[in-house]
Amino acid sequence: MLNTTDPRTGAVTPTGLDATAPEQADTIVRAAQAAFADVAGRDRAWRAGLLHALADALEADRAGLVAVADRETGLGAARLDGEVSRSAFQFRLFAEAVREGGYLEVAIDHAGQTALGPAPELRRMLIPIGPVAVFGSSNFPFAFSVAGGDTASALAGGNAVVLKAHSSHLETSARSFAVLSEAAGAYGAPDGLLGIVYGTAAGAALVAHPLVRAVGFTGSLHGGQALMDIIAGRDEPIPFYGELSSLNPLVITPGAAAARATEIADGLYGSFTLGSGQFCTKPGVAFVPAGADGDALVARLVERATDAAASVLLNERIATSFDDIRARLVAAGAVDVLARGTEGAGTDGGAGFTAAPTVLGVEATALTAEIAEEAFGPLIVVARYADDGEILAALDAVPDSLTATVHSEPAEVEAVTGLVAALAPRVGRIVFDGYPTGVRVSWAQHHGGPWPATNSQHTSVGVSAIRRFLRPLAYQDAPEAVLPAELRDGYRGIPRRVDGRLQLD
């Protein structure tokens, strides 16, 4: 039987859940394949309704979900309550996208004469791919886990989903799954459209399974690489969408430091300690100008961190890893410990897994890849720079990331343009005068970035995440009766590209 651990106290209790045996995983994937085939005949309105039913069900069990997740993650009721809202919002946003239909990328080229002679008629749209395996992350037990964006986007596209429950919140996973699968059943979805497995071996079996057509993963670089190795051993390779590791450099210009030192220090403190620093978008290195304004900003940041108590981390592995990496960074030459909050018991006074906010300092000219390592937890490296050239040189030591952030004043636009040109090739999102933590769920969002942030050219947050779980299918000179409704000439109400010209409806 599998256990769960309260990270506030370290107390271990049995969950009542067993690790899924490989043959059970096979049964679950086969049921997902059967359900996938079953729902292929249902229209977009049906699927949008399903997504709404899942959103409603999550909110209906809000209190229960938050309670179990709080016990398993220590993230606190307020944050988890917001995360349930966010998960429900994601399902509803994908429902809106499914109804709108632009995601189908419908294109119709009528037959006719072309510069290359007579050409046949072609009608193309995106179609779902089959069962998708989704590995949730530890740090978002709802929004990037069983009820998260990968699940929502895969279902929105018309796929079946088999989840791998995260070992760090098994009961939250089980309860989320029960809520979603019961709501799906009540709505009329076939059994098996959603499945779940528990345990590392069952997760590996999912990724290796011939019927699984893609993998969505949010987690560590190490974990992602293990799954990529399994995929490399498959007879048929499948896409792996991994959201893996990110340092998220943040730059404060001299103008911003002069104008807003305290405000930025407070904002930065809030961002790097949010959720105990366990955000993939946590700013891990901040470039602060040398001189009095930068000194004032750093002093305020140090004051905030020094005054703080340790906060709870998600699990023992993360706590151990955080301690190890922090020790490595501190031991690296050229690094000063500028602040370290009160270590010891967690916020609730228990004997669980905690870490104190930590601010390290380094000269930008001394920043190395060794120092620019992601420490998952409340730690930030402040790199002091004399001029933009030092930032640009130091960026070569910083791994490509999900985000970069620039704080500046309007008069500095020329310098900022240079910074943006240097940052753009390295990240997936550039934030101005704000903080990278807090990822808006919307149409224009992009949550991704060059390796090692992700291994794909797609987003895992926002509407276009659906594209990961679709593929094109073209019909050439097809009789109208065999065409999907959206590809017929008379169909209205979705954007389509007809003979090269985009039409709204």
Next chain:
Amino acid sequence: MLNTTDPRTGAVTPTGLDATAPEQADTIVRAAQAAFADVAGRDRAWRAGLLHALADALEADRAGLVAVADRETGLGAARLDGEVSRSAFQFRLFAEAVREGGYLEVAIDHAGQTALGPAPELRRMLIPIGPVAVFGSSNFPFAFSVAGGDTASALAGGNAVVLKAHSSHLETSARSFAVLSEAAGAYGAPDGLLGIVYGTAAGAALVAHPLVRAVGFTGSLHGGQALMDIIAGRDEPIPFYGELSSLNPLVITPGAAAARATEIADGLYGSFTLGSGQFCTKPGVAFVPAGADGDALVARLVERATDAAASVLLNERIATSFDDIRARLVAAGAVDVLARGTEGAGTDGGAGFTAAPTVLGVEATALTAEIAEEAFGPLIVVARYADDGEILAALDAVPDSLTATVHSEPAEVEAVTGLVAALAPRVGRIVFDGYPTGVRVSWAQHHGGPWPATNSQHTSVGVSAIRRFLRPLAYQDAPEAVLPAELRDGYRGIPRRVDGRLQLD
């Protein structure tokens, strides 16, 4: 020095070209990176103009290109002339797409209150990724080689391209490259935007090079897997877009056989022998109904093949492989040799590499994966079936493919719907009452399919092929001055999604 071989005669002559040394390949990739950075500041109109200049230059050297390609490939002047036109057309179509701007997938979400509280402004578009390595195919020395669709789509997206010349048409590659790079230079493109390497080792060096951001490949499953292995060994994985292997099943219904036996037999003969059967979309297995109508169709197909002389294949490797696979298929139990044209000298009477059109027969119930192996060359397996159930069962032995084809009569729509439901998950394009060879270049085309046809969910022909070489970048709360023009509020003339609503301009 590298040699070239005339496949009609087997005569080997020196090319004057040397294999590219690994350090030269590095220099070429670095030049591509520098050129990529240089063109990042040029607008879409500039890039569209570049694509037109390349198209014009290809057509201006049409006679010279065709002559050298004919000598190296034996494909014949008429076909090669058409292929130059097709390549030029591709460049121009991508120019049109670049001007139209929809491929940028611009999305803008303004700041405001949402169901989850206040949200920042986000503006996202697709941006180029960097130098792309392109491996051309043997069988299309223009349209899928140096001057082919991967080159056109990668350049259209704003990337630099480094080509690996195919060993089977080195001089065609060199001449195509000279034409394109001179035209690019004359237009004002920086040196290095296009590069080329020769030889297997240099090709491997390209795929392993840290600055190369993606690989486009059209070729054999074996060759593709070798490149995927190199990618697996990189520190940073990059996307590999392989178009690899395809059997392309074709189904003739009883109604179609009754109504059009001779017409379909003639069409099928033309399709499976087109370009000596060296098309990735060649129909490799045709399901023909049992009974008199099917007998008549097969008799006509056999008559056409029996009367035919051998035709030239592209190179010795393909000729040897064709002979080996044909021998294996013939040796497989349950297979009958229904027709085999006159073997020996090629169409031009030389001592080159040739193959005679070959028709093999099998009962659909006896079709195995062993028999359903792609033979690259003029060979088709005719599988006779008693009912649709036999087709559906036999399809499990057929590898997933780029295309499937159905010939039927209007009264059979119900049966055809069932066939289409079975074929759709297995292919990327379904052709009705036509032939899969001949791939229209247009907005709605899809040239791709489930493994082993390709390893991606993208197309390698048609406008959306550009998506392979782009990635999203989002700007959050950015000052207008640092935004790309297409992301500013006042910009007009391209489709954009603003606050979730698609707008045409």
